[in-house]
Amino acid sequence: MLPTRIARRLLRSARVHDAVPRTWSAWGRLGAALVAWAVVLWMIGVVVAPAFKDPRSLGSHDWDQMEAHRFLVWKTIREYRQFPFWNPYGCGGCPSWAGMESGSTVVSPWLPFVLFASLPIAIKAEIVGTAFISAVGTWLFAGRFTRSAALRAFCCAAFVVNGRWALQIAVGHTWHLNYAWTPWTLYFFDRAVASQRKFSRDVVLCGASIAMMVYTGGIYPLPQTIFALGVWAIGLAALHRTFTPILSAMAAGLVSFGLSAPKLIPTVDMMRRFPRLVPSTEVIDFHTFLVTLTAREQSLSSGPAPVSPYGWHEWGCYIGWVVFVALLLGAAFARGVRELPLKWVGLLLVLLSFGAFHEYAPWTQLHRVPIFSSQHVPSRWVYPGILLLVVVFSSMVERRLRASGRVRPLWELALLAGVAWTASDIANVASIPIAQGFIAHMPKAAIETRIYRTEANVPDNEYYDPAAYGPPSLVAEMANVDPIECMLFPGLGVFSKNEHGVIPGLGAKGHGDPKYRGEAYTESGKGRATLTSFTPNVMTVEVQDGVPGDYVVLNQNWDDGWRANGVPAINEHDVAAAVIRSPNETFVFRYRPRYFSLSVAILVATLGILTAVFVRRRRAARATRARDPGWSA
Numbered sequence: 001m002l003p004t005r006i007a008r009r010l011l012r013s014a015r016v017h018d019a020v021p022r023t024w025s026a027w028g029r030l031g032a033a034l035v036a037w038a039v040v041l042w043m044i045g046v047v048v049a050p051a052f053k054d055p056r057s058l059g060s061h062d063w064d065q066m067e068a069h070r071f072l073v074w075k076t077i078r079e080y081r082q083f084p085f086w087n088p089y090g091c092g093g094c095p096s097w098a099g100m101e102s103g104s105t106v107v108s109p110w111l112p113f114v115l116f117a118s119l120p121i122a123i124k125a126e127i128v129g130t131a132f133i134s135a136v137g138t139w140l141f142a143g144r145f146t147r148s149a150a151l152r153a154f155c156c157a158a159f160v161v162n163g164r165w166a167l168q169i170a171v172g173h174t175w176h177l178n179y180a181w182t183p184w185t186l187y188f189f190d191r192a193v194a195s196q197r198k199f200s201r202d203v204v205l206c207g208a209s210i211a212m213m214v215y216t217g218g219i220y221p222l223p224q225t226i227f228a229l230g231v232w233a234i235g236l237a238a239l240h241r242t243f244t245p246i247l248s249a250m251a252a253g254l255v256s257f258g259l260s261a262p263k264l265i266p267t268v269d270m271m272r273r274f275p276r277l278v279p280s281t282e283v284i285d286f287h288t289f290l291v292t293l294t295a296r297e298q299s300l301s302s303g304p305a306p307v308s309p310y311g312w313h314e315w316g317c318y319i320g321w322v323v324f325v326a327l328l329l330g331a332a333f334a335r336g337v338r339e340l341p342l343k344w345v346g347l348l349l350v351l352l353s354f355g356a357f358h359e360y361a362p363w364t365q366l367h368r369v370p371i372f373s374s375q376h377v378p379s380r381w382v383y384p385g386i387l388l389l390v391v392v393f394s395s396m397v398e399r400r401l402r403a404s405g406r407v408r409p410l411w412e413l414a415l416l417a418g419v420a421w422t423a424s425d426i427a428n429v430a431s432i433p434i435a436q437g438f439i440a441h442m443p444k445a446a447i448e449t450r451i452y453r454t455e456a457n458v459p460d461n462e463y464y465d466p467a468a469y470g471p472p473s474l475v476a477e478m479a480n481v482d483p484i485e486c487m488l489f490p491g492l493g494v495f496s497k498n499e500h501g502v503i504p505g506l507g508a509k510g511h512g513d514p515k516y517r518g519e520a521y522t523e524s525g526k527g528r529a530t531l532t533s534f535t536p537n538v539m540t541v542e543v544q545d546g547v548p549g550d551y552v553v554l555n556q557n558w559d560d561g562w563r564a565n566g567v568p569a570i571n572e573h574d575v576a577a578a579v580i581r582s583p584n585e586t587f588v589f590r591y592r593p594r595y596f597s598l599s600v601a602i603l604v605a606t607l608g609i610l611t612a613v614f615v616r617r618r619r620a621a622r623a624t625r626a627r628d629p630g631w632s633a
Contacts, residue, residue, distance in 0.1 A: 036153035046427040050435035062172030068473040090488030092508025093556035098266035104217030134180035141187040145395035150415035163318025166430035170437030178218030207255025214260035235341030258606025266593035274491025280376035330393030346388030353382035448480035456510035507574025523551035
């Protein structure tokens with residue numbers, strides 16, 4: 001054993017020794033990479049620094065919903081020792097794990113922060129961490145097209161924490177953080193296509209990157225990234241006259257489905273009930289588009305160009321004139337069998353951001369397709385479009401640098417200086433909305449876990465955010481209160497009323513509503529029903545002197561996942577109910593998303609298949625190496 005350990009240590013030492021630069025040019029490249037990364041990290045620090053001025057500060061505008069989603073994860077796991085399947089603290093009870101944006105920190109790197117740090121620190125750790133993940137992914141993706149550290153840093157400066165990112169994070173659109181996985185998806189896909197293998201480790205990692213967007217609530221990044229990947233694959237297949245890119249993209253899609261099934265399938269099932277079909281007729285012209293990218297007035301209250309509807313946070317995307325001109329040059333002059341398909345995809349994404357400017361405009365047509373028909377604000381397409389076009393520009397410049405010969409180091413130094421200036425310019429503008437967004441403070445409400453009640457409205461003393469976009473939920477969640485008036489769930493929120501002023505699917509009532517009958521009751525009113533035990537996923541109701549054949553009703557919105565004493569609950573006027581069999585009976589209502597067991601089985605099967613495939617390949621490689629010692633994988 002000891003000689004084996006010594007041999008392994010020597011091998012590791014040899015690898016480290018081989019990695020140490022041995023020439024002045026290699027040392028120069030390493031130094032350039034270190035300087036470039038220093039610029040990128042400094043830029044991220046400048047942008048997010050205002051959020052850390054007050055350790056107890058929370059975000060404003062839409063942040064209450066996102067804070068409540070994260071606090072629910074903490075409370076359900078830490079206080080009740082349950083998985084956050086159901087959210088009993090908003091809109092009369094609503095799905096959490098099956099929600100599009102809720103439960104987004106359960107399968108993520110940020111779960112330890114949510115469970116063991118204060119809520120403000122956990123949120124800020126998530127913001128900084130995703131920015132870093134985005135920077136690493138952008139660096140790697142750009143590295144597929146250039147070996148220049150300066151150009152890779154330039155791509156990071158243009159994309160990672162630009163003005164668009166800052167405006168969206170300042171108002172609590174945390175789904176925007178999940179664009180961090182977009183460059184990773186494209187990076188692994190490009191590697192997979194280059195390997196000429198229809199199924200490889202890179203295909204699996206590409207699918208895993210997509211799956212992370214599912215788990216972390218990427219309601220816009222996910223479909224946009226899949227769209228960009230699909231169009232890019234088709235372009236590569238057409239240009240190279242091979243089906244390999246398309247087959248690789250399809251294989252990555254299957255892997256992502258299998259890996260994300262426990263979250264994806266319940267979410268799709270939930271969207272079946274609440275499809276959230278929204279109109280989207282927003283339009284911008286080229287002048288407005290230019291202003292959104294180059295005007296330095298990018299605060300939450302600014303309006304450097306007339307836009308409608310929504311505030312400037314849905315339109316602004318400051319990248320500055322340097323990056324804008326670079327995008328134009330790349331779009332106009334970039335060539336190459338790899339760059340051309342990527343360029344046309346980037347241009348298509350930018351064109352989509354102009355909205356419904358014509359009945360045959362790309363966005364008008366795409367908005368008719370399922371999933372995209374649930375989206376609006378087409379200006380959001382410009383963000384991934386910038387990523388693709390800035391990488392195309394870097395590839396074009398890389399060709400010039402390769403032709404520069406011995407003077408390339410001088411050009412690299414000049415580029416690094418220019419990147420540092422560009423990063424500083426974007427960072428100074430992007431930090432403004434971050435400073436304006438984190439103005440609320442963590443409520444000091446006591447955390448209750450035993451006594452549970454439903455209220456019709458949110459009390460005035462729970463409005464802790466001076467700039468809240470709608471009724472808050474965080475304080476009520478801390479106090480074990482469910483306000484019917486809420487925004488936590490799009491399908492049951494205050495903005496989901498139909499033309500008759502009714503919210504379809506909302507059956508629960510709160511104290512203060514004339515129709516409120518308690519947290520549990522019998523449908524006929526005969527006998528007595530009492531909620532005797534409460535946890536987020538399991539609620540116990542005891543019936544005394546009930547009438548057999550009558551219904552016992554739990555004051556929680558009905559969902560397919562509710563079961564009472566092991567059998568599916570009854571939908572009684574959009575609340576969960578069960579049939580009373582005897583005068584004195586105990587009912588245990590449990591919630592778990594429908595198809596959750598099936599989705600977990602799909603995940604386990606996917607992991608098993610992937611493990612079997614790679615074990616088999618490793619054994620085959622070892623056997624080949626044993627037959628031919630000179631063979632290299």
